Amino acid sequence: MDEQVRSIDVDGFSLKVPEKHVFQSRIALTLKQNQYVKIECFEAQGVVPKYKFFVVDAASNGKVKMKTAAVFIVPQGQEKSWTFATFDGLADLLTQINVSRVIFVYLGRGYIFKDLLGVQEELKTVVLSLLPPNCNTTKLPFMTNGDIGEKSLIYHNNNTIVEDVKEGDYYLRQLIFLSNVNQVQSEIRLELQDETGQELFSEGSLLKGRVTGNYSFLTFECQRAMILSLAFFPQIVLNKPFKLLILGAGACVLPTFLLKFFNNIEITAVDIDPQVVEIGRRFFGVPEDPRFHVFIEDAILYTKNYSGEAFDHIFLDICIGDPNVQTPPPQFTNQEFTSFLSKNLTDDGILTINMIGNDMQISKIIEEMRVVFGNLYKCKCKEDTNQILFCVKKNCEIDWKIVVKGVKELEEIKKWDSTMGLLEYAEWIKAVERQIKPADAILQGRKKNRKKRKKN
Structure with missing residues (x-):
């Protein structure tokens, strides 16, 4: 059964918060060891979330008692890496940051973000609502891994988004359904066109020039x-x-x-x-x-x-x-x-x-x-x-x-x-071995026992 969520308005955004973390129309995220809470953040009239927050609390009781917090902006193009795609990866990074709670921020599909300072300015009030009660952090630090990454919006309509994103050393073109923005439906590597390549739609691409697809490799x-x-x-x-x-x-x-x-x-x-x-x-x-x-x-x-x-x-x-x-x-x-x-x-x-x-x-x-x-x-x-x-x-x-x-x-x-x-x-x-039903297993056991008795 899907978890019930409540819409909470914070500084012009609508946050979809699990019902159990709402108290008297306010977000109430108390500190708990290994707690993991997902919250989507929508603009007014937004169809897809502009931001996704993953609130992760420390596994150590000693660190939880510190009541400290930090915000980490996940760079675009690194969302599928082990660090940012798994709970173990997030928990490991939290340990390195050495605070009680880290608010991991994932940048939404179909939006263009200029730099870390722009994201920080837009979220500085919103993330305050996700801090632990009586937080001891006086100035909330915003962190990221180098920069927030590169992304360009190629095409969108009411159902789909096509984006170019840089992932490590490669440029990728991705198709996303708005009905499930957490999953990339189709993806290819991009490269600059040589004499033989077929030019793709190049307008707005991260690669400057005549873009083509690298069809010698399947990314999925x-x-x-x-x-x-x-x-x-x-x-x-x-x-x-x-x-x-x-x-x-x-x-x-x-x-x-x-x-x-x-x-x-x-x-x-x-x-x-x-x-x-x-x-x-x-x-x-x-x-x-x-x-x-x-x-x-x-x-x-x-x-x-x-x-x-x-x-x-x-x-x-x-x-x-x-x-x-x-x-x-x-x-x-x-x-x-x-x-x-x-x-x-x-x-x-x-x-x-x-x-x-x-x-x-x-x-x-x-x-x-x-x-x-x-x-x-x-x-x-x-x-x-x-x-x-x-x-x-x-x-x-x-x-x-x-x-x-x-x-x-x-x-x-x-x-x-x-x-x-x-x-x-x-x-x-x-x-794939054939699954044996319990009744069949009993019958097979009886047959084996009869064979043993006959031999004896």
Whole structure:
């Protein structure tokens, strides 16, 4: 159940505060060891938060008793790093700052922030409402890691935002849904155009000049893991034309990567949102290619009505933009829909699923797939919460060493960016064992006991 929040007005902003931290229409954030509170900060009439506050209290009781505080502005482009994307990372940084409480400030999507002083001036009164009672800090320090980072707004409408941001040594272009501003829907690396690159929309970009996308690298860990399915039967993707169906095209980053490296591929991509596909063409460099077919349609209806030649691979990568709903949603993993997917695969075909959810939801997806596909293999992403499920239609067991060999063969021929680390992901692939129900376990135990008695 979602936590109830209350809107509290502070210095022209509306703060969405968990109900349990509100007392008599005021924010009441008492100090507690290891306390972690998330608060969103909206401008008047704002649709998305301009700031997000993560209030973290020290783990040490001695430090809590100090009743001191500081504010840390998270630089744009570093939000996905371990330090700022995990509680352990924030807690570790708090320990280094050596205060009782740190208010971590994340700068919102779709807004442009000039410098640290501008952010500090705008928030100097707001953050006072988040200090611990009887705070002993006389002058509240504002800190950051060097500077607040670089970001430019390329495009926005009522549903989506396209931004350029500098992350470490790289410039990235990101697509964000306003329904879930905490998640980047699509992303590519940017570089200056050479004689061969396709120019992207360059106006307002952080890179000064004719901008193009680097499609030798996939920035999303889940996409790098998904293309491992091509290494299960590499002879198929290397020696003959092969067909791929992608359900959930988004801005078409993954198909654009594959079109670059596989001349023998034919890709059909399906997405229900025409606006997102158009954003892919306009801002992400999706090519006009006779091997690439895009359908704006409901993925379930398209799959059920499909009557063409079977696909060698199907990628199921559907996220509806709601952080409270598993990926893919349940209607895309039930047995009825799974059966249609299987029918549209060749005998050597593989269904690859990008999954996000809790343990119970993931187990449910796996059991649904088990009914139709006899051999399942899973790969957990290292940094992201995603898990990739490979459903092999052919009744054969595949050792991860075979996949590793296939990856080496593909990388040697295709020459994509070796820093994607596909070999490491391949080594994480494990066969998914069938879950044994308690009643079945009892029956199996009895059978083993009977066999032992017979031997004796």
